[in-house]
Amino acid sequence: MQLTAVETLITILAIALGTMITRFTPFILFPESKEPSKTIVYLGKVLPPAMMGLLVVYCLKGFSIESATHGIPEALAIGFIIVLHKWKNNVLLSIGGGTLLYMVLLQIVFA
Amino acid sequence: MKERKQKEFVKAFKAAFPNTIPVLTGFIVLGMAYGVLMNTKGYGVVWAVLMSAIAFCGSMQFVAITLLTAAFDPLQAFLLSLMVNARHLFYGIAMLEKYKGLGKIRPFLIYVLCDETFSISSSVEPPEGISRKYFYFSISFLDYSYWVIGTFIGGLLGNVVTFNTTGLDFVLTALFVVLFLEQWKERQNRVSGLIGIGGTILSLVFFGPNNLVIPAMIIILTILMIGRNKVCNLQQWKH
Numbered sequence: 001m002q003l004t005a006v007e008t009l010i011t012i013l014a015i016a017l018g019t020m021i022t023r024f025t026p027f028i029l030f031p032e033s034k035e036p037s038k039t040i041v042y043l044g045k046v047l048p049p050a051m052m053g054l055l056v057v058y059c060l061k062g063f064s065i066e067s068a069t070h071g072i073p074e075a076l077a078i079g080f081i082i083v084l085h086k087w088k089n090n091v092l093l094s095i096g097g098g099t100l101l102y103m104v105l106l107q108i109v110f111a
Numbered sequence: 112m113k114e115r116k117q118k119e120f121v122k123a124f125k126a127a128f129p130n131t132i133p134v135l136t137g138f139i140v141l142g143m144a145y146g147v148l149m150n151t152k153g154y155g156v157v158w159a160v161l162m163s164a165i166a167f168c169g170s171m172q173f174v175a176i177t178l179l180t181a182a183f184d185p186l187q188a189f190l191l192s193l194m195v196n197a198r199h200l201f202y203g204i205a206m207l208e209k210y211k212g213l214g215k216i217r218p219f220l221i222y223v224l225c226d227e228t229f230s231i232s233s234s235v236e237p238p239e240g241i242s243r244k245y246f247y248f249s250i251s252f253l254d255y256s257y258w259v260i261g262t263f264i265g266g267l268l269g270n271v272v273t274f275n276t277t278g279l280d281f282v283l284t285a286l287f288v289v290l291f292l293e294q295w296k297e298r299q300n301r302v303s304g305l306i307g308i309g310g311t312i313l314s315l316v317f318f319g320p321n322n323l324v325i326p327a328m329i330i331i332l333t334i335l336m337i338g339r340n341k342v343c344n345l346q347q348w349k350h
Contacts, residue, residue: 001155001158002152002179002180002181003179003183007183008158009161010183010185011175011179011185011188012158012161012165013165013185014186014189015162015166015171015175015178015188015191015192016165016167018188018190018191019166019167019199020222021193022193022196022199022200022203023196023199023202023222025203026200026202026203026206026207027203027207027210027221032212036207040207041208042339043201043204043205043332043335044204044205044207045299046302046303046306046342047202047205047303047335048233048234048294048300049291049295049300049301049303049304049307050303050306050307050331050335051198051201051202051205051307052233052290053291053303053304053305053311054307054308054310054328054331055226055230055287055291056308057307057308057312058311058323058327059284061320061323062320074284077281077285081285081288081289081292082288091130091289091290092133094289094292095133095285098285098289099136099278099281099285102278102281102285103277103278103279103281105278106277106278107277107278
C-alpha cells in the first residue's frame with residue numbers, strides 16, 4: 001500500500017466522481033419532466049445496437065492476428081455462438097456454449 | 112399492500128435473475144481477480160471492496176491500480192476516470208426512455224449502470240405482468256452484488272477457485288455478442304449495429320487498442336447524425 005488511508009479514500013472518491021458524472025449527465029441534461037428532442041429520441045433508439053457493436057469490438061481489441069493464437073480461438077468461439085444462437089435461439093445456452101468452447105480451445109487445443 | 116408489493120418484487124426478481132447468470136459468472140471471476148490483484152499491491156480486502164462498492168467501474172478499477180501504486184494525484188484519477196468511462200454517456204441517452212417513471216430507485220439504477228447491466232436492460236423487456244421497476248432494479252442490483260461479492264471473496268480468500276479458469280472471462284464477450292445478435296433480430300437495429308462495429312474497428316485501426324473508445328464514440332455519433340435520414344428510412348419508423 002503506497003498511499004495513506006486518507007489518500008486512498010480520496011483517490012477512490014475521485015474515481016467514483018468521474019464515473020458518476022459520466023453516468024448521471026444524460027439523465028440530468030434530459031430530465032424526465034421535459035419532453036426530449038427528436039434527436040435524443042432517435043439516438044435513444046439507435047445507440048443500444050451501436051454500443052453493443054462497440055462493446056464486442058472493444059472486448060476483442062486485444063486479440064490481434066499477431067498474438068500467439070492469431071485470434072483463432074476468439075473467431076471460432078464467436079462463429080460457434082452465432083450458429084448456436086441461430087439454431088437454438090437460447091441466450092444462456094449460446095453464451096455458455098461459446099464460453100465453454102473458448103475455454104477448451106485455450107486450455108487444450110492451443111495450450 | 113405491503114405484502115402485495117413484496118410478492119410483486121419476488122416475481123420480478125425471479126424473472127430477472129436468469130438474465131444475469133452470465134454476469135454472475137464473469138463478475139465473480141473478474142471481481143475475484145481484482146481482489147487478489149489489489150492484495151498483491153498491499154491493498155487489503157476493505158480497500159478493494161470499498162473501491163468496487165463506491166466507484167463500481169470494472170475496467171477503470173484495474174486501470175486505477177496503477178494510480179494507487181504511484182504518487183498521490185486525485186485530479187489525474189478523476190480525469191482518467193472521466194475518459195475511460197465516457198461510454199456511459201451514450202448508455203444514459205439510450206436508457207432515458209426505459210428508466211422513465213421508476214421513482215425512487217432511479218438514482219440507484221443510474222449509479223450502477225455498467226456495460227453489462229446496460230447490455231441486458233437495453234435488450235430485454237420485463238415479461239407480461241412483471242413490474243418494470245422491480246425487474247430493472249433486480250438486474251442492476253444483482254450485477255452490482257456479483258461484482259462486490261467477487262471482490263470480497265478475492266480480497267479475503269485469494270484465488271479460491273480450484274479448476275482452471277483460463278478463458279472463463281470470455282463469458283462477458285459472449286454476453287455482448289449474443290445480445291448484439293438479439294438486437295440484430297429486429298431489422299431496424301441492423302444499420303446502427305453495423306455502424307457501431309464499423310466505427311469501433313475504424314477507431315481501433317487509427318487510434319490503437321488503448322485509446323479507442325472516445326474516438327469510436329465520436330465516429331459512431333457522427334455517422335448516426337449525418338446519416339440520420341437514411342438510417343430513419345431504413346428503419347421505417349416515422350420521425
